[in-house]
Amino acid sequence: MLPIGAVLVLALASALISLDSLISGEELLQNGGFESTSYWDCSNIHCALSNDKHSGHHSIEVSGRHENYESPTQNIHLTPGHSYHVSGWVKLLTDPADQHGELFHLEIGYTFQDGRHQYVSVAARQVYLTDGWVHLSGGFTASNTNIKAARLYFPGPVPTARFLVDEASVTSVNVVNNSNVVIDKIRKSNIHINVTTASNINKNDLRIHVLQTRKSFPFGVAVNAWRYDSNIAGGKYRDFIHKHFNWATLAGSLRWNHVEPKRGVDDYSIPLPTIHGLRNHNIKIRGHNLVWSVPQWVPDWVQQLSSDDLRHAVKSHFIRTMNTTRGLLEHWDVNNENLYSHWYQERLNDPHYNLELFRMAHQQDPHVKLFLNDVNVVINSARTKDYLDQAKEFKAANVGLYGMGAESHFGVDQEPDPAAIKDRLDILAQAGVPIWITELDTQSADENKRAHYYENALRTFYGHPAVEGIIFWGFWDKLMWRGPRAALVKGENLEELTAAGRRVFDLLENQWMTDDTRVLSQTGSHYTVRGFHGDYEVHVIYKGHDLSNLKQTFTLGKNDHTLHINVHT
Template sequence: MLLNFLLVLSSLLICASAKNLLINAGFESTDHWDCPHMTCTLSSTAHSGHHSLQITHRQNGNHGAQQTVHLTPGHNYHVRAFVKLLTQVNHNGEDFVINFYYKMTDGSTKYPQAAHFEGIKKSDGWVDVSGVFGVDKNVHLQSATLQIHGGSNGVDFLVDDATIDMIAVTPNEDWRKETDAVIDKIRKSDIHVQVTNKNSLHLPDVSVQLLQTKKSFPWGMSVRDTYYNKNAVNGKYRDFVHKHFTWATVENGLKWHTAEPVKGQKDYQPALDTLHGLRSHGIKVRGHNLVWSTDKAVQSWVKALSGQTLRNTVQHHIQEVMNLTHGLVEHWDVNNENLHGQWYQDRLHDPDYDLELFRIAHHNDPHVKLFLNDFGVISKNLHTQEYLQQALRFKATNVGLYGMGVQCHFFTNPDPYGIKERLDVLAKAGVPMWATEVDVVNDNENVRADYLEMAIRSLYGHPAIEGIVFWGFWDKEARRGEAMSWVKGDHMEMTAAGRRAFDLLENQFMTDSTHRLSSASHFSVRGFHGDYEVHVHYKGHELHNATQKFTLGTQEKTIHITL
């Protein structure tokens, strides 16, 4: 039923045009395709049909097939091409890009990117490079040329079945209405109240309040141990986290390069103090992270290691930090941003070492939930398909993968359709997703509030999202200062963004329903999942013997009240 509902809802939400803007998109000839600075011929190896386009003699990775198309400012497009490597230079795979070359009416040029897939290997066969791409409504285009290219210099490849489809999106108000319908379907359940009137009270004088006291859905925030432990602004920082969130991520203290920048000089105590403080207030924690594979995050002393010594050192580190935090964290980001860096795999000349890292962690604690975690997969359309393939690979090898962390750093206005489209793609992996690092950036706090609401509703309104963790709330600790803040200054004054966020999290997405009885002794309310208290009043006075508590989950709940 839920799947059918979402399919119907999706058809109401978006409507993709059947018309492909590209001519000869199936490459049954070379007509309408330009191949400057390279050789393009037809190949009988095809993704579909009889032919594909074979591209050879490339002197630059930016060289590829191109075609000029008509794009309409203010519209979104779905862009796709299937690519197959004939040669490979980089042992970790080749990176491919679909972008546009804009000529503007004022003579300037731009190269906006529509899709990006890193690490394509010759053994992968045909690879789907695709994404959702929006044309800014204020752009003044003279012409737009699609470009399909990638790979190291001299790499030969095939391309087939290219498409550019315009996506017609319903107006924002309709999108909100439809998203609210999804939230109502997947985040709420029915509460049925049955009243037995043993004392023959006058029912119209009886009111029943269903008050939600705790949310089941995980709403979290990143926490800096330097502020949490040092009583920042007289404890207001710590109190803010305790008051508003049920989950947290220690932003830096558990990272290897932070805790042990010099070999043997380890300091996990600030992070451990934070973990104990959070847990003592009932806040669950995501462990972030065991290993970080981008070059900038690997300490110089680790970079000096190689071979079995490096393997032993990494294994000892994972075992040590997991033992230190045993019972204190629910999740671990195992190998952070592995799409964007493979330092350990490269150093060990082992492309499957990323799988080994999960095996080590899973063996050390089979109960903690292990995550991939990466960026450019939701807020942008750079690595979505690539992330799906990575998750499917981990899932197939049974190394203990629980879920996918999707970082959501929005530096421009979040696009509801683009977010939904990319989440739909990643949901094909069939594992839970957490939005792990959600933030928005704008100097105007009212615009920032709009951005934040759009991001929250888009993520909360998708069935694959299991939890949401925001990335910084205070202007003194947010990565981009006040432009990302929910509160500012030593008094932690709430900004418009903070007010909007908490109106959603603590008002609109919480249930507080009071029902005055009539002659009927039963009624129903649809409530958000979580913990509740029932309060009954008769002629303005509470009947304390009728007070009770219950938890509402995914199944409907019946409450019996005796008067």
């Protein structure tokens, strides 16, 4: 066997309709309650009934393992392309990692007709001795490849760890894709139009044109500040951003190692002109990031500081950077990817220092919105529930947390799975704070596959009531960190949209924008247009002439809007 593979919701309560309606079906497991060891394969390991259970009368205690991937397993029958929900409970009895916990997975192992094997982690969680029983759950869609056999596993902990498993379930799920219905529900409102006309107006010659000019929903992009202010591609890189996006994230130029490369030597000469340029084009900006817990992104000089000097340096950095950007940014990612790395906490021997970072940032600028931001919380389940717990902790601590950033970097030819993503978003939404998709990209050398992947991801995210914004992590093949296989635009002068780009901008600028023209004789004098949230112009056109004196503008939000138009000669 191979090693392991890898509120706003609240205000929209009507909206616990999300992208898909999920209807549970057949249970695939036998003896999922572990009332005996029947049906469970414990080859090469020791399984014994335990009276310590989560439900029922027993669980199974697992010991005598030799490899991390060994666990009780059971064959399951999967239908290719069908969706499933997986659930199970685990309890750690010994922790050879000495209080650092053990990473548990729920994993599906495939054997294909050609003999290949594939292992897919459906859910994962770091479990500690003090946690007691911990729930693992997730969704997945079965591979479309010819499946010879499939099995459920509970792998992950080091071989010497002892643990319990109980209450396992694999159920088929009927996924009814109704994304258009959901998007209509949560991203649109009614525009009620009442038209009165003079008696001499021929209604056959009168048209009302309702045109959306700008979106309210944030669709943004990561911006390379070093290239934005250059004349790269004759300024077409900069022009493309202005034309197609309403939000931006400075991808690297605000990081600590760039704005203070040497202690006490500040340099904001790269990000500030870009920030002002974007704002001049009505593009709002996310700050990314104040500190980053991954060691390679901690400035070299910072890594040499004593504990006291480190605390002082971080506080000074927060003060200077947030003062410099005050009033210019909407968001800050405070301590990036802190689920996976804890450099600052470990260096200071202070597990609660991350909370202190948020307190400092919130005190420095109470008006900017502060975010957690992490990876592998939506595209897979490696840390979904850990992220939920972290958000709940920060929310309860009242340190100024506004939202959760979910990086969404899909792997090469990893097709976004709407059922699984919805399941993870539903879990994160339990924190009761907005979710932003902060770093979206999909990857395939096949442009048509890439287009399909982007559309799947966008429909899933845009169709979930907890998601408040979506940021693409680049668009041009010459600057994307993942290169041409993730690009929306290609060519030295951005001269051509890829198939993915055509699909994405058709969604953003055609399908998800409102452009409605009615002839009054056909609609009647009172009618309703269902419109996407954003800024609008209304034009009255009579006998082919735009009556500019009757033009109206308005912004459509979550509440319906009524227009009164009086046409006379």
